[in-house]
Amino acid sequence: MKVLLIVAAAAAAVFAALHADSQPPAEAAPAYANAAYAPPAGRRASVEEMTALGRTMFFDPSLSASGQQSCATCHSPDHAFGPPNDLSVQLGGKDMKTAGTRAVPSLRYAQNTPPFSEHFHDDDGDDSIDAGPTGGRTWDGRADSAHDQARIPLLSPHEMANADAAEVVAKLKRAPYAAQLRAAFGDTVFDNTDRAFQAALMALEVFQESPADFYPYTSKYDAYLRKQTQLNAQELRGLELFNDPGKGNCASCHISEILPNGAFPQFTDYGLIAVGVPRNKKIPANADPRYYDFGLCGPERNDFKDKPEYCGLFKTPTLRNIALRRSFFHNGVFHTLEEVMQFYVQRDTNPEKWYPRNRDGSIRKFDDLLPEHFSNVNMEPPFDRQPGDKPALDDAEIKDVIAFLKTLTDGYKP
Ligand code: HEC
Ligand code: HEC
Incomplete structure (x- = not known):
């Protein structure tokens, strides 16, 4: 058995939670949670601001080329952020008729996924064992983090189908929450497409690390x-x-x-x-x-x-x-x-x-x-x-x- 010890901290908190009555056990907070994201030359957004913005974006269909599909369309909150139906693959794209090639994974309990590594070494006392290819997001591990990952559906022709980052940023600029994006990341956030896009991806990532939504441990x-x-x-x-x-x-x-x-x-x-x-x-x-x-x-x-x-x-x-x-x-x-x-x-x-x-x-x-x-x-x-x-x-x-x-x-x- 490959016992992964990628969660280095918070063991004490977990033990405390184990013996407390109602608290779900906390896992190590993801690294960025301590270091709030600021786009270069922008404002340092707090985790709370990013979670709120990420949540709004996650449910916003206007971020897709069709205007009909949000992240939540495929990653349904009522299905542990997995698919809401029994289709093998979901439909998307500009016309909402383009089929994907893979089943939609649940987004719950992905918070400790290690970055992809071809030769994974456990930290369980015998780190000489090469456990082989391990980690990364998506079914083939090709995205190293949830913000790298979010870029994929926003731009994939069979998912949200935006032509490029500029198209996403133009939509964010028109969104009812554009003012909140400026307040969180600084007035200049929209001056540079890459920075604005990166800020949006970070907000989506931080939302996906929100414990109550994504790792509640309430089974x-x-x-x-x-x-x-x-x-x-x-x-x-x-x-x-x-x-x-x-x-x-x-x-x-x-x-x-x-x-x-x-x-x-x-x-x-x-x-x-x-x-x-x-x-x-x-x-x-x-x-x-x-x-x-x-x-x-x-x-x-x-x-x-x-x-x-x-x-x-x-x-x-x-x-x-x-x-x-x-x-x-x-x-x-x-x-x-x-x-x-x-x-x-x-x-x-x-x-x-x-x-x-x-x-x-x-x-x-x-x-x-x-x-x-x-x-x-x-x-x-x-x-x-x-x-x-x-x-x-x-x-x-x-x-x-x-x-x-x-x-x-x-x-x-x-
Ligand atoms: C050798 C490692 C291994 C073992 C042993 C194993 N699984 Fe899996 N399991 C996988 C992998 C890898 C996949 C995904 C494979 C794919 O999609 O091609 C998977 C997928 C699944 C899925 C589908 C999950 C989803 O979200 O679609 C279920 C359910 C599942 N396994 C249950 C079990 C059960 C129950 C057992 C014991 C009878 C078991 N697995 C044994 C590695 C394993
Ligand atoms: C059309 C359906 C669809 C939409 C819309 C969609 N996704 Fe996905 N998502 C998928 C599929 C399919 C995969 C698996 C892709 C793969 O393995 O190549 C996936 C994988 C992921 C993963 C990787 C999960 C893991 O660790 O294995 C994350 C994170 C994710 N999506 C987040 C998002 C976010 C954020 C959005 C909105 C910006 C979004 N998705 C929109 C279908 C969708």
């Missing part, structure tokens, strides 16, 4: 970790199966336990891993048989296009609030947790259920990868089986794991 499982509530028998069985290295083995990637420094688990180790999910025919880009989304080796990022050993690797997502989602994996190929669980335990025992057949009747396993990438695919439990073997979890055990996953939804009231 039943958090209450259980704080010893404020019990899990029922089925949830406990599910947790056990989730953790058991010979059964679900889920926690080897989706960390479930309190870290040695006291930080609550994020249900991801941020590692990039190939799981080999089936190709999703519902994604329009996949109509082209030559088009593949290989994640870490491209096409959305191009720094590793010459590294075939990175093809098929995608970032391990958090499983917090997973029960609020209706499309799963980077390509949104599955729509229920039951399907996801069946895939995990039957990918190798019953590949015919998940992959299409070749003309000669053989099964085209890992049909969203090329044969030279098959060796990249993870084969650890529950993926350590052959056709004919018993799946790692039976139907009753799958129900137990799902019951446990449902304890990860924020907003639990004892």
Whole structure:
């Protein structure tokens, strides 16, 4: 298990919170929270000002070329800032008819995502171990911070579709909150497009670090970790199966336990891993048989296009609030947790259920990868089986794991 200790500070605060009754455990405040952002030659905006502005922008559809789409259209606050529907990929663009190529991730519990690193070294006592590609924002880890990330949807032709930063800044200048932007960042903020754009991206980032919205730690499982509530028998069985290295083995990637420094688990180790999910025919880009989304080796990022050993690797997502989602994996190929669980335990025992057949009747396993990438695919439990073997979890055990996953939804009231 890759135990990440990227949260250096605040362990004491977490322990205090653990023993307090109502307070959610605080994690280390993101670095900038102590150093409020000022565009060069501008005013130093406070965290409160940036949070308020970021929130307003996040919900403002006038920042898109269509005038109809805000960040919240895809990242719905009622769905842990994930997609509000069961579409595999969302529509956007100038005409609101252009399909994306990837499922919308939840924006919750991303606050400790480390910047992307090709050779990640844990801080858990044995930092000689190279955990491999880890971290970064988006499914392929290509954005190093939430402000780098925000640039992508504002300018992507299949999302908010602005032609360039100047177009975004022109919209901000006309927005009802333009005066607030001047008050926060200085009267000259609009004099320079790059500075104004950067100020807006910083405000979006700071809003996305607001604990009450983005990392509240209010799930039943958090209450259980704080010893404020019990899990029922089925949830406990599910947790056990989730953790058991010979059964679900889920926690080897989706960390479930309190870290040695006291930080609550994020249900991801941020590692990039190939799981080999089936190709999703519902994604329009996949109509082209030559088009593949290989994640870490491209096409959305191009720094590793010459590294075939990175093809098929995608970032391990958090499983917090997973029960609020209706499309799963980077390509949104599955729509229920039951399907996801069946895939995990039957990918190798019953590949015919998940992959299409070749003309000669053989099964085209890992049909969203090329044969030279098959060796990249993870084969650890529950993926350590052959056709004919018993799946790692039976139907009753799958129900137990799902019951446990449902304890990860924020907003639990004892
Ligand atoms: C049309 C739908 C859509 C809109 C609108 C949209 N996003 Fe996203 N967002 C996505 C998709 C899809 C991804 C995954 C992209 C990828 O992996 O390449 C994503 C990824 C992200 C991530 C990375 C999450 C992570 O750590 O993995 C952040 C942060 C984010 N979006 C913030 C925003 C902000 C801020 C806005 C508004 C400025 C916004 N998004 C608008 C669809 C959307
Ligand atoms: C070897 C690491 C690893 C193990 C073990 C693992 N996962 Fe995952 N999980 C991933 C990665 C990587 C993805 C994203 C893969 C992709 O989209 O191509 C993922 C995606 C998911 C998703 C979809 C999340 C979303 O937002 O779309 C769910 C649900 C999930 N895993 C649950 C589980 C459960 C339950 C288990 C145990 C049975 C498990 N995982 C075991 C690495 C792992």
